[in-house]
Amino acid sequence: MTIVPVILSGGTGTRLWPVSTSEAPKQFQPLIGDGDMFRQTLARVVDRTRFAPPLVVCGPAHVVHVEADLAASGVADAAIIVEPAARNTAPAIALAALARDPAALILVMPADHLMTDVAAFLRAVDTARAPVEAGALATFGIAPAHPETGYGYIAAGEAVATGVHRVRRFVEKPARDKAEAMLAEGGHYWNAGIFLMRADRFLDELERQQPAIARACAAAMAASRSDGHLIHPDPQAFLASPSQSIDYAVMEGAEQLVVVPVDPGWSDVGGWAALYDLADKDEDGNVRMGHVVALDAHGNYLRADGGKRLAVVGVSDLIVVTLGDDVLIIPKDRAQEVKAIVEYLAANPPPTA
Structure with missing residues (x-):
C-alpha cells in the first residue's frame, strides 16, 4: 500500500x-x-x-x-x-x-x-x-x-x-x-x-x-x-x-x-533569525539577499526585494528587510517580535485616501 x-x-x-x-x-x-x-x-x-x-x-x-x-x-x-x-x-x-x-x-x-x-x-x-x-x-x-x-x-x-x-x-x-x-x-x-x-x-x-x-x-x-x-x-x-x-x-x-x-x-524556518542561521554568509558574517551594500557591518541579515538597493554602515546583529513600501529593522535577538508588528498593523490600518 x-x-x-x-x-x-x-x-x-x-x-x-x-x-x-x-x-x-x-x-x-x-x-x-x-x-x-x-x-x-x-x-x-x-x-x-x-x-x-x-x-x-x-x-x-x-x-x-x-x-x-x-x-x-x-x-x-x-x-x-x-x-x-x-x-x-x-x-x-x-x-x-x-x-x-x-x-x-x-x-x-x-x-x-x-x-x-x-x-x-x-x-x-x-x-x-x-x-x-x-x-x-x-x-x-x-x-x-x-x-x-x-x-x-x-x-x-x-x-x-x-x-x-x-x-x-x-x-x-x-x-x-x-x-x-x-x-x-x-x-x-x-x-x-x-x-x-x-x-x-x-x-x-x-x-x-x-x-x-x-x-x-x-x-x-x-x-x-x-x-x-x-x-x-x-x-x-x-x-x-x-x-x-x-x-x-x-x-x-x-x-x-x-x-x-x-x-x-x-x-521550521520560524523567523528571520532562523533564516540567518541557515543561510550562507560573507566574510563579515552578513547574509546578503538582493542589491545590498554593507560597510563595516557584521552579523546582519540584509534582504532587499523588489529591485531596491539597501545600504548599511557600521551596524551589527540586525535584521533589515525591504519589500515594496515596507521596511523592517529589528535586532536579531528580538526577531520573534515581528509578530507584534503584524498584530499592530492589523489593529491600526493606514487611513484611506
Whole structure:
C-alpha cells in the first residue's frame, strides 16, 4: 500500500513579515533552498512507487498559490481540500483522513518546513511503517541541535522495535534550563508536527477524544462537493468544529503512540533569525539577499526585494528587510517580535485616501 501525503498549508508565517503575509505566506516564498518550501515539500513525496498522489489542505486564499506550485512541480494528480475556515490541524487532518480509504496510511507534513537530508527522513518513514500498519500512531522526533525554547519536545520511552520508541510524554515549549536538562538527559526530541498513521486509527482516536470535531468533519465531508481536483467540505458543517491542534486533540491522549527519532536537517524556518542561521554568509558574517551594500557591518541579515538597493554602515546583529513600501529593522535577538508588528498593523490600518 502506498502512503498518502497530506500537506497542511494553512500557516501564515507572521514572523517573516513583510515577505510572508496572510495572502502569500512563507511556504510560497523563495526564502531558502531550491524554490519555495511548498515545492520542496512536494519534492519529498514525488516517488509514486512509495507515495500516492498528495492531498493538500489549504484555505480559499491560497488555492491559487498551491495550484501554481503543483503545476511548476509537474504534479498533476494532487487533490486540494479547501477549508471553509481555519480550524487548526486536528480538523484539517480529519478532512484528509475522511477523503481517502479508511485503511490508507497518511503522512501528515506541514508545507513550510525545511529538510536538507530527505533520504534520512524517508528512511524514518520506512521505519515507522510496520508499527503504523499494526495500529500505532507515529510521530517523528527531530534530533535536537541545541536547547531550543521555541519548540515542543517528545520524550521517548522504551524501544518497541529498532528505531521506534513509545512516547513517554510531550513537553510544552520549555524554559532554557529545562531544555538544557532534557538535552543532557538524552531521549528528548523536537516535535516537528509530522505524523504517519492509518486514517481509520486517527479517526477512531479523534472520535474517542474529540467527538465534536469528528462529527463536524464527517458531516462536512459527507456533504462536500468536488470541482475537478478541488474538494469543498460543507461550510456550515465544518464551522461547527472546535479549533484544536492535533497534539492537544489526539496525540497527548492517544493509545499506541510511538516516536521515530530522525535527523533530517530540519527547520521550521520560524523567523528571520532562523533564516540567518541557515543561510550562507560573507566574510563579515552578513547574509546578503538582493542589491545590498554593507560597510563595516557584521552579523546582519540584509534582504532587499523588489529591485531596491539597501545600504548599511557600521551596524551589527540586525535584521533589515525591504519589500515594496515596507521596511523592517529589528535586532536579531528580538526577531520573534515581528509578530507584534503584524498584530499592530492589523489593529491600526493606514487611513484611506
